[in-house]
Amino acid sequence: MTNSIELTGISKSYGSLTALGKVDLTVKRNEILTLLGPSGCGKTTLMRIIAGFEQPTTGKVVIDGKDSTSLAPEQRPVNMVFQKYALFPHLDVFDNVAFGLRLKKTPKDVIKREVIKALELVQLETYKNRWISELSGGQAQRVALARALVNRPAVLLLDEPLAALDLKIRHHMLNEIKRIHEETSTTFVYVTHDQDEAMILSDRVVLLNKGGIEQIGGPEEMYWSPRTLFAAKFFGDTNIVGGTYGASTGEGQIQLPFGRFAHAPKVALQAGPVNVSIRPETLSLAPAHGHLAEGEFLGKVKDTSFIGNRVIYRVAVAGGTLDLKCQQLPTPGSHTLPPGADVSLKCKPESFVVLPA
Amino acid sequence: MNAVNQSKPVVVGAEASVPIKTVSIDKKALSGYLLATPPLLFLIIFFLVPSILLFVASFWTSKTFTMIPAATIANYARTLSASGFYDSLWISMQNGFWTATLSTVISAPVAYYIVYKTRSNAVLYLALVSWFSSYLVRVYAWRTILGTTGVINSTLQQFGIIDQPLEWLVFSKFSVIITLVHIMLPFTLLLLVSGLRDIKKDYLEASADLGGGGFTTLWKVIIPMAHKSIVSSFMFTFVLAASDYITPQLLGGRDAMTTGLLIANQFRSVGNWPLGAAMAYLLLAVFMLVYATLLGVLRAANLAPGKRYHD
Ligand SMILES: Nc1ncnc2c1ncn2[C@@H]1O[C@H](COP(=O)(O)OP(=O)(O)OP(=O)(O)O)[C@@H](O)[C@H]1O
Ligand SMILES: [Mg+2]
Numbered sequence: 001m002t003n004s005i006e007l008t009g010i011s012k013s014y015g016s017l018t019a020l021g022k023v024d025l026t027v028k029r030n031e032i033l034t035l036l037g038p039s040g041c042g043k044t045t046l047m048r049i050i051a052g053f054e055q056p057t058t059g060k061v062v063i064d065g066k067d068s069t070s071l072a073p074e075q076r077p078v079n080m081v082f083q084k085y086a087l088f089p090h091l092d093v094f095d096n097v098a099f100g101l102r103l104k105k106t107p108k109d110v111i112k113r114e115v116i117k118a119l120e121l122v123q124l125e126t127y128k129n130r131w132i133s134e135l136s137g138g139q140a141q142r143v144a145l146a147r148a149l150v151n152r153p154a155v156l157l158l159d160e161p162l163a164a165l166d167l168k169i170r171h172h173m174l175n176e177i178k179r180i181h182e183e184t185s186t187t188f189v190y191v192t193h194d195q196d197e198a199m200i201l202s203d204r205v206v207l208l209n210k211g212g213i214e215q216i217g218g219p220e221e222m223y224w225s226p227r228t229l230f231a232a233k234f235f236g237d238t239n240i241v242g243g244t245y246g247a248s249t250g251e252g253q254i255q256l257p258f259g260r261f262a263h264a265p266k267v268a269l270q271a272g273p274v275n276v277s278i279r280p281e282t283l284s285l286a287p288a289h290g291h292l293a294e295g296e297f298l299g300k301v302k303d304t305s306f307i308g309n310r311v312i313y314r315v316a317v318a319g320g321t322l323d324l325k326c327q328q329l330p331t332p333g334s335h336t337l338p339p340g341a342d343v344s345l346k347c348k349p350e351s352f353v354v355l356p357a
Numbered sequence: 358m359n360a361v362n363q364s365k366p367v368v369v370g371a372e373a374s375v376p377i378k379t380v381s382i383d384k385k386a387l388s389g390y391l392l393a394t395p396p397l398l399f400l401i402i403f404f405l406v407p408s409i410l411l412f413v414a415s416f417w418t419s420k421t422f423t424m425i426p427a428a429t430i431a432n433y434a435r436t437l438s439a440s441g442f443y444d445s446l447w448i449s450m451q452n453g454f455w456t457a458t459l460s461t462v463i464s465a466p467v468a469y470y471i472v473y474k475t476r477s478n479a480v481l482y483l484a485l486v487s488w489f490s491s492y493l494v495r496v497y498a499w500r501t502i503l504g505t506t507g508v509i510n511s512t513l514q515q516f517g518i519i520d521q522p523l524e525w526l527v528f529s530k531f532s533v534i535i536t537l538v539h540i541m542l543p544f545t546l547l548l549l550v551s552g553l554r555d556i557k558k559d560y561l562e563a564s565a566d567l568g569g570g571g572f573t574t575l576w577k578v579i580i581p582m583a584h585k586s587i588v589s590s591f592m593f594t595f596v597l598a599a600s601d602y603i604t605p606q607l608l609g610g611r612d613a614m615t616t617g618l619l620i621a622n623q624f625r626s627v628g629n630w631p632l633g634a635a636m637a638y639l640l641l642a643v644f645m646l647v648y649a650t651l652l653g654v655l656r657a658a659n660l661a662p663g664k665r666y667h668d
Contacts, residue, residue: 053562073565080566086559090581090662098667099577100567112667129665151567 003065004029004155004187005050010059012045012211019045020211023059027155032181032188034198037208038234043191046208047157050189052076064154079148080157084164085140087132093119093143094128100151118150119143121180138169145180155187162197174200195235199223207231225266229355232277239278239324245354246271254354257318258297261349269354277353280327285313288342295349299324301341311336315343415634422628432635442619442636446643448609449616451530453599453647456537457591460545463538464590468549469579473558481550488543496607499536503527503608528610536604541594548593552586553579580660588655592648600640616640 005027012020020042027033035043048054050061052073061069068076079100087096097115106114119125122142127135135143141161148156158177162170174197181188192198198205199219207214207222207230215222215231226232233240243256246269254263256276288298299315302323313326326345330336337343418427436442471481487495502508505522513519525531556579564574580587602618609615616636623633655661 051562051566053565072570073562074568074570078566080563082559082563084557084559086557086563088560088563088578088582090584090664092665094667095665099564099569102666103568103573115667128667147567 002029003027004063005189006060006062007046007050008060008062010046010049010056010061012042012049012054013057018211020049020056023211023213025206025213025216027187027189028204030185030187031203032178032190032201033204033206034190034192034202035206035208036192036195036198036234037214039193041208042211043193043208044159047080047159047189047191050155051078051080051157077154078157079151079153079155080159081141081144081148081161083160085144087135087140087143087147089132091132092128093124093130093132093135096132096143097128097147097150099147104151114150115146118146121149121183122146122176137165138173141165141173142176145177149180149184149186153186155189157189157191159191160193161190162192170197177201199235207234224351224353226277226353227267227355229275229277232353232355237280237325237327239280239283241276241278241322241324242357243274243276244272245269245274254349254352257322258299258345259295261295261347261352263349263352263354265354270356273357275355275357277355278324278347279351280312280325281310282348282351283324283326284346285315285326285328285337285343286346287337288344292344293346296344296346299343299345301337301339301343303339304336306330306336313337313343315345317345411634412638414631415638417631419629419631424630432632433639435632436636436639441614442616442639445614445616445619446640448530448605448612448614449599449640450643450647452533452537452601452605452615453595455530455534456541456598457545457595459534459538460541460594461549461587461591464542464545464549468546468553471550472553472556473561481546484543484546487539492540492603495540496536496604499532499539500527500608503532503535528608530609530612532608533605533612536608537598537601540604541598544597545590545594548586548590549583552583552590555586556582576660581662584655584661588648588651591651592644595647596644599644 003026005025007023007025010020010023010025011018023046025046035046037043045054049056050063052068052071052075056069059069060067064077088099091099094115097118098111101111101114116125116128119128122145124139124142124146127139127143132140132143141164144161161177162173165173177188177190178201190198190201192201199222202219204216204218205222206216209230214234215227217225222231223235226235229240232238241256243254245254245263245265246252252262252264254261254274254276285299292298297317299317300320302314302316304314305312309329311328311330313328315324315326316322317324324345414424415432416428416430418425418429418431467480467484471478490498500507503526504510505524505527507527509526510519510522514522560578560582561574564578569577599615600617602615602621605613605615606618617640620633620636620640623629623636627633652661656664
């Protein structure tokens with residue numbers, strides 16, 4: 001058995017509202033899979049269907065090779081880390097973590113051993129006697145992880161577990177979650193609307209949009225080879241430029257407002273209007289000089305932002321009809337070009353992502 | 358304070374300067390005190406002062422409607438040596454116990470439904486509407502329903518299920534408790550609803566997620582977390598029902614003489630206020646005992662928060 005979860009034809013409607021429409025998804029054993037997407041796209045709904053808190057309107061949920069569609073949450077071998085932790089305030093840290101094991105009538109000495117082990121995993125073994133109200137947000141988050149993991153679930157579900165934490169702790173916890181995943185070798189399904197979180201954490205990313213799967217792939221694939229305009233825009237910054245492919249311009253040629261470029265499409269492409277996604281870091285920029293080499297075109301700097309490890313230029317091109325974002329790596333002693341400067345830009349047509357318009 | 362000032366006069370100056378500092382620096386604290394003043398004054402004037410006066414009076418003696426200052430425990434001794442007091446207490450405690458238990462137990466599933474199962478407040482409002490009718494109207498309504506010529510008896514007779522009207526329906530413990538439960542339900546429901554609203558659904562789901570079925574979640578999560586509102590709902594109803602003397606008088610039959618009535622009589626017809634005051638304080642002591650017992654029982658049954666289950 002190589003798959004922890006197999007979802008087939010899952011849909012969910014609330015009255016007339018379709019929260020999810022026909023989702024097929026497999027989660028492989030031991031991977032970290034993130035469900036990523038904008039607010040309201042159905043991430044939480046999908047996760048709650050896996051956990052058993054919601055019944056899908058149609059479709060089948062198979063967990064660990066077993067059809068679990070009609071199983072109650074307490075009967076499923078999955079555990080969840082809640083966004084607001086939901087640690088029991090009437091119990092201390094130890095008893096919170098022991099909760100699941102006690103319900104399974106685990107012998108006392110085993111409970112003790114396992115709970116301490118789980119607390120060691122999240123580095124909170126000295127906090128076992130603390131009350132929940134005495135924990136910081138990050139600590140509560142770790143206890144929530146321990147409480148779920150101590151049950152050795154087939155799948156650990158995490159619904160935006162870091163949303164309530166501030167940025168610094170968030171980065172730290174992200175690495176902690178990665179470490180814990182490696183140490184426990186459990187399947188993680190992680191919900192987030194933060195693309196950075198998804199990129200850092202995931203083996204595979206599932207990009208959701210309006211209740212459907214937009215694209216599934218590894219972080220690099222999602223970034224460099226988005227298959228839809230939505231996917232291209234969702235990951236990082238990009239320039240979307242309208243143009244024409246093939247036909248009048250010739251096979252393997254793309255006509256853009258600022259030039260014609262040779263491009264070998266990676267997927268079959270119909271001749272006609274297209275949208276091209278050009279990542280800002282694939283554009284290079286230099287002060288304008290006499291003649292333009294192959295693939296170069298002219299522009300005028302509109303504004304610049306120096307961010308330290310990078311400089312972002314907004315450059316008007318094609319006679320001022322279009323702005324392109326262009327990202328450069330500054331080096332010590334290099335100077336940021338001022339607004340108004342004439343520049344020549346060079347792009348890498350092989351990095352274009354060409355999508356039918 | 359005074360004692361300190363007298364024994365250490367040096368401190369006075371230092372102490373006097375402190376409030377000035379505090380006031381000028383901590384405006385927030387000051388406004389806090391100001392905001393707290395009206396309710397505090399209210400409590401002092403309408404609760405604390407009368408209570409103290411009553412307590413003091415319970416050590417006085419009396420001669421038909423006049424109180425004579427004294428320092429005697431005779432009123433307490435007299436009450437505790439009279440069997441009538443215990444008889445009335447027994448009736449009161451039964452009224453309190455059954456009313457509090459029944460209204461809390463009946464309200465609990467309704468509150469659960471209102472908080473977790475429906476988004477509308479219709480049921481809550483419906484329950485509260487019964488509050489709008491006056492206390493006496495509700496008592497008489499039950500008298501009409503349960504009476505010997507009332508709805509239930511005449512229906513049963515018409516269908517030939519009984520020959521004679523059931524006397525015990527009205528003028529009995531049964532009718533008193535039914536009526537008191539009806540009167541108390543909105544209170545317990547409100548208290549339990551507001552208590553459950555503090556327990557987010559996440560907690561119930563977390564329990565289910567960790568393997569807890571419905572009953573486990575109820576006993577191990579909901580009740581311990583709702584502990585405070587359950588106790589207050591129970592005690593609130595207990596005290597009101599146990600000290601009530603109007604419903605028992607109108608519907609209690611032989612069980613009309615509650616401690617509340619006994620006390621009221623001292624103030625109204627007998628005119629022995631100090632004796633009434635002593636009885637009232639003895640009743641208060643009994644309520645505190647009930648409260649302590651309830652807390653103890655919940656704690657013993659592991660239904661109170663703050664217990665560690667590990668070493
Ligand atoms: N119990 C419910 N009743 C009705 N509609 C619901 C319910 N739960 C979710 N929805 C709707 O289903 C859609 C998907 O919601 P869901 O919570 O899965 O989004 P999400 O991707 O988790 O968003 P977010 O990032 O904001 O948490 C939304 O349009 C939401 O309004
Ligand atoms: Mg969500």
